[in-house]
Amino acid sequence: MNAREEVLARLRTARDAGNPATPVVVTRDFATTGRLDPGSAAVLERLDETLTDYKATVHRVASEAEIAGAVVGVLGEARSIVVPAGLPGDWLRGYAGQVRTDGPPLAVDELDAVDAVVTGAAVAIADTGTFVLASAASDQGRRAITLVPDHHVCVIRAADVVCSVPEAIARLDPSSPLTFVSGPSATSDIELDRVEGVHGPRRLDVVLVGPG
C-alpha cells in the first residue's frame, strides 16, 4: 500500500472507531453581522481607531477628489514608487517622483529599490483594524509589490469598510491570493511585547475615504 492509501485507511478506521453515536451539529450562534453598518461614519471612525492603535497612520478625506492630495502628502520625499497596473491614475496627480508600474512585473531587486508602494484594498474590518489585499484586483496587484518596499500607502473607500470578520470573509474570493494586513510588520517575540518594524513594510499609511 502506498502512503496515501495507508494514511487514508488508518484515518477511516480511526474515524469510525472514535466517532460519536450522534452526528455533530455545527453551531453558528455568534454575530454574523457587525454592530456598525458597512460604510457608515461610525464604522469608519472605529476603523480609524483600531488602525491607529496598531501603529498605522490614518489620513481621512471626504471624497475621491481629495485622495491625490493625501497620497502625495504622505509620499513626501519618496523619490520612486511602485503601483499595480490598475491603480487609478488620478490618485497620483501632482506626485513628482518616478512611478514604476508593475506590468510587466518588476524584479525583486527593483522592488527593493523603490521607496514606497501605493494600492487600493478589497475590504477593511473595523473591529480588528485590518484591510485585505486581493491579488486578483487590478488596483492591489501581486503580493510581492506590497511586501518588499518599506512604505505602504493604502487607499480604503467607505463602501469597502465592514465592521466584523464574518462580513469580510463573506465578501472575499479565496481563489486568488489574499493578504490580511493589520498594522505595519511587528513582532511579539521578545518578552511578548509588540514592537513594530520587522520584515514587511515598516511604515503604513492609510488614506480613508468617506464621511468623517
Place this chain on the structure above:
Amino acid sequence: MTAVELGMPTVASDPHGHLRGTESFPRAAHRALADTQLRRNLGHATRTIRAKRAAVVGEVDDWEELRRAGESLKADTMARLPELLVQLEEQVTGRGGTVHWARDAEEANRIVVDLVRGTGADEVVKVKSMATQETGLNEALEAAGVAAFETDLAELIVQLSHDRPSHFLVPAIHRNRAEIREIFLREMPGVDPSLTDEPRRLAMAARAHLRRKFLTARVGISGVNFAVAETGTLSVVESEGNGRMCLTLPDTLITVMGVEKVVPTWRDLEVFLQLLPRSSTGERMNPYTSTWTGVTPGDGPQTFHLVLLDNGRSNVLASPDGRQALHCIRCSACLNVCPVYERTGGHAYGSIYPGPIGAVLSPQLTGISGPDDVNASLPYASSLCGACFDACPVRIDIPHLLVQQRAAAVAAHTRPTGQDLTMQAAAIAMTTPGRFKLAEKALGLGRVLAGRKGRITGLPWPMSGWTNARDLPAPPAETFRQWWERTHS
C-alpha cells in the same frame, strides 16, 4: 565520517521525530525550577500575554458563541477527516499544486529533502512551523547538505543559540532581551557590535540579517494554520512578514501540514480568524495573514507542494474523547495560563508540544510503551486547576483528558508502585478502630521527623514519592479522636 565529526546535529532516530524527550517530566521539571532566570523570564512573559489576551477577549461580546462554533467545527472536521483530506487534495491538485502523504516524520522529511534536492537549491528559508519542528526537518535537511534558515524572530533565536523551542508561538519565550542580545552578538554574522537590548533594535538586527536571504531564496518551507477543503486554500497567520516573504518570493514552496489542520469551508475562517489572534498574541488581529490556493500564474511560487502528515494523528483520532486534542489550533493560550508551565517552561515536557495541550497530545501521538516511557509522566504535569479549558478557544476539555489518561495509566500498570503499597498500608490501618488508634500513635514519630521547622522534607521509600515534590506539615500534637476522648469521655 559521522554526523558528529561534521558538527551537525544528529537526525532524530525516532521515526516520530521530536515528540518524546529523554527524561520524565518530574526529573526535567526539577532542574527547570532551580533556574531562577528562566522562572523570571517566563513569569514576566506569561503575565504580559495573559493581560493582553484578557483585554482583547473582553472586547468580543459573542466570545463564548465563537468558542462553541470553533469546538463544533473541529468535531465535525474529525468526523469527516478522510473525506475532507481527499477533497483538499483534489482542490490543491486542480489548482496546480502537488500533494504528498507521509505516514510518519521520517517519511515527511524524506519527501521534503528529495523535493529540495530536485530544485538544485542548497539552502531554504523557513516560516516557523510546529509540523516541521515535530518531524525534525531542519536536522534532516542539514544531513542532506541543505542549510535551513529559520526566519521567525523567536525561531531564529532558538536556531542561533542551538537551543530547543519551548512555546508554540514564541519558541524563545525562555530568553529575555539581554540574553537575546548576547546570542545575536555571538552568533549572527556581521551584526552591529553596538547592538543594544532594546527590542526594536533587536528586531532591526534580524531584518538586516535575513533581508538578502529572502530576496534571493529559491525554496520556501512553511506550515499551515488552516487548510480549506472546499477551495484548497491554505493560510499562514503571522506577525513579522517573514511568512509573506517565504510564501511569496521563492520559486518553489513546500508546505507541511498535520492532517488535522483541515477545515471544511472558507466560511469557517470567520470563526478561526477571530479566535486565534486574540488567544495567541492577544491582538485583535495579527499583522499578516496570507491565503493562497495552489499556484497563481504571475503571483508567488510557480511550484507548490503540500505534504500531509499523519505521524500518530490516526492513533489520536481513534479515541472518542482523546481526539479532542486534535482540535488544537496552536494558539498557546493554555500554556500562558498554566501554573505548571509558567514555572517549568516548555523544555521540561520533552516533546516539542509543551504545556497542558502537549501533555495530552504527545502521549497519544507516540503511544505509551510502558510505565518507563517518559511521555507516560506528562498527564501528571498538571494541578487540574482547569484554567486551560477556560482559555482554550475551541473548548478542548484538557483537564478531563488528563484525568482520563491518568486513569488509563493506572489501569495499564502491572507492577505495584510506591503509591499502591502506601494505599494498601492505609487500607489495613483504617479497617478497624483499634488499628487506626495504633496508627495515630505513630504520628508522634512524624513530629520528631519534622523537628523545630515543623515540616517533613524527606521520607524513605515509598513515602519519598510524596516528599520528593512537596513538604509534609508536622502532624498535630493531638488528633481529633484524641481530643474528643479527652474532652467528652
